[in-house]
Amino acid sequence: MTHEVVGNLHMHTPYSDGTWYHEQIARAAAQAGLDFIVVTDHNVWVQGPQGYHHEVLVLVGQEVHNNRRYPQVNHLLVYGAEAELSQCAANPQELIEAARARGGLTFIAHPFDYPLKFMHEPGIPWVDWNVQGYVGLEIWNYMSEYKARLPHRLGAIYYARYPQRAIRGPFKETLKLWDDLLAAGGHVVGFGNSDAHAFNFSLGPFKRVIFPYEYLFRCVNTHLLIDEGLTSDVEYDKYLIYSALEKGRGWVGYDLLGSTQGFSFKARSASEHAILGEELRRAGAVNFEVEVPQPATIQLVRAGKGVVARANGTKLKFTSVEAGAYRVEAYRRGRGWIFSNPIYIL
Ligand SMILES: [Zn+2]
Numbered sequence: 001m002t003h004e005v006v007g008n009l010h011m012h013t014p015y016s017d018g019t020w021y022h023e024q025i026a027r028a029a030a031q032a033g034l035d036f037i038v039v040t041d042h043n044v045w046v047q048g049p050q051g052y053h054h055e056v057l058v059l060v061g062q063e064v065h066n067n068r069r070y071p072q073v074n075h076l077l078v079y080g081a082e083a084e085l086s087q088c089a090a091n092p093q094e095l096i097e098a099a100r101a102r103g104g105l106t107f108i109a110h111p112f113d114y115p116l117k118f119m120h121e122p123g124i125p126w127v128d129w130n131v132q133g134y135v136g137l138e139i140w141n142y143m144s145e146y147k148a149r150l151p152h153r154l155g156a157i158y159y160a161r162y163p164q165r166a167i168r169g170p171f172k173e174t175l176k177l178w179d180d181l182l183a184a185g186g187h188v189v190g191f192g193n194s195d196a197h198a199f200n201f202s203l204g205p206f207k208r209v210i211f212p213y214e215y216l217f218r219c220v221n222t223h224l225l226i227d228e229g230l231t232s233d234v235e236y237d238k239y240l241i242y243s244a245l246e247k248g249r250g251w252v253g254y255d256l257l258g259s260t261q262g263f264s265f266k267a268r269s270a271s272e273h274a275i276l277g278e279e280l281r282r283a284g285a286v287n288f289e290v291e292v293p294q295p296a297t298i299q300l301v302r303a304g305k306g307v308v309a310r311a312n313g314t315k316l317k318f319t320s321v322e323a324g325a326y327r328v329e330a331y332r333r334g335r336g337w338i339f340s341n342p343i344y345i346l
């Protein structure tokens with residue numbers, strides 16, 4: 001019996017450029033209803049704070065990049081390596097190998113990222129696309145999207161007050177990249193995060209803390225289906241979460257538009273069945289079933305082929321005889337809401 005847990009796997013503390021420490025962030029996560037968080041400071045693996053705080057499981061990963069390179073592109077998120085890896089930052093492939101050698105999972109953070117021109121900040125996308133061996137892509141990074149939607153200074157003030165008007169969904173180019181990788185036959189996990197820092201932001205007379213952690217933890221999260229409920233044993237629960245993450249047993253939910261808890265995506269063929277992140281061998285036709293917790297526009301996407309079925313409401317059913325990686329997107333009020341990992345039909 002699987003259990004759903006909700007978490008956020010990309011955020012910063014004052015060990016790099018964030019504002020709050022682990023324990024305070026855990027309190028914000030508890031208030032937002034998260035089950036777990038993974039703190040990922042830039043180029044430092046902070047030993048110590050892993051454990052339950054305010055009934056939220058706090059794990060520590062790392063966001064590694066070469067800080068001698070300008071702009072500082074190629075941000076890699078590392079989970080479960082349980083070691084300092086920033087010494088490998090100059091060579092992304094070596095970094096991925098070093099993490100793997102320690103049983104770590106690596107994800108390409110904000111694969112597309114755009115400059116903030118009026119602040120003279122360069123974009124920090126991933127550029128070394130010849131790398132191999134990473135587990136997945138951060139298909140939706142809240143702060144990276146927000147930054148990309150700011151048109152100019154005045155717009156920045158407006159959107160700092162009404163961030164929900166700026167946020168629309170993962171970048172189309174990121175979804176296309178993901179589909180291209182999936183259509184080429186790879187297993188590529190998608191996840192989504194806040195990238196929370198809680199910056200102090202000032203533009204002329206306008207000063208405020210933008211994007212407090214708690215607000216962001218109500219926005220773009222990763223929902224995972226773990227094999228059994230969390231036990232409060234930190235090492236065991238870490239294993240449950242990272243093994244679901246590695247398989248892609250989950251989805252990205254923009255929970256501000258309505259909680260995505262309870263979403264389900266299944267496929268069945270003869271007596272075999274699969275859930276998201278799993279493979280299913282065809283025996284004739286494959287029946288897909290999607291259920292979303294609130295009415296939405298639901299789309300079933302076959303990687304490389306585009307949308308193969310669409311429905312409005314809370315359910316979508318579709319039958320196919322074609323192999324491929326099938327994933328679900330759901331939209332509410334024209335904004336991205338749910339982006340599932342694929343079921344791989346063989
Ligand atoms: Zn980053």
Ligand SMILES: [Zn+2]
Nearest residue numbers: 010011063195
């Ligand atoms: Zn970050």
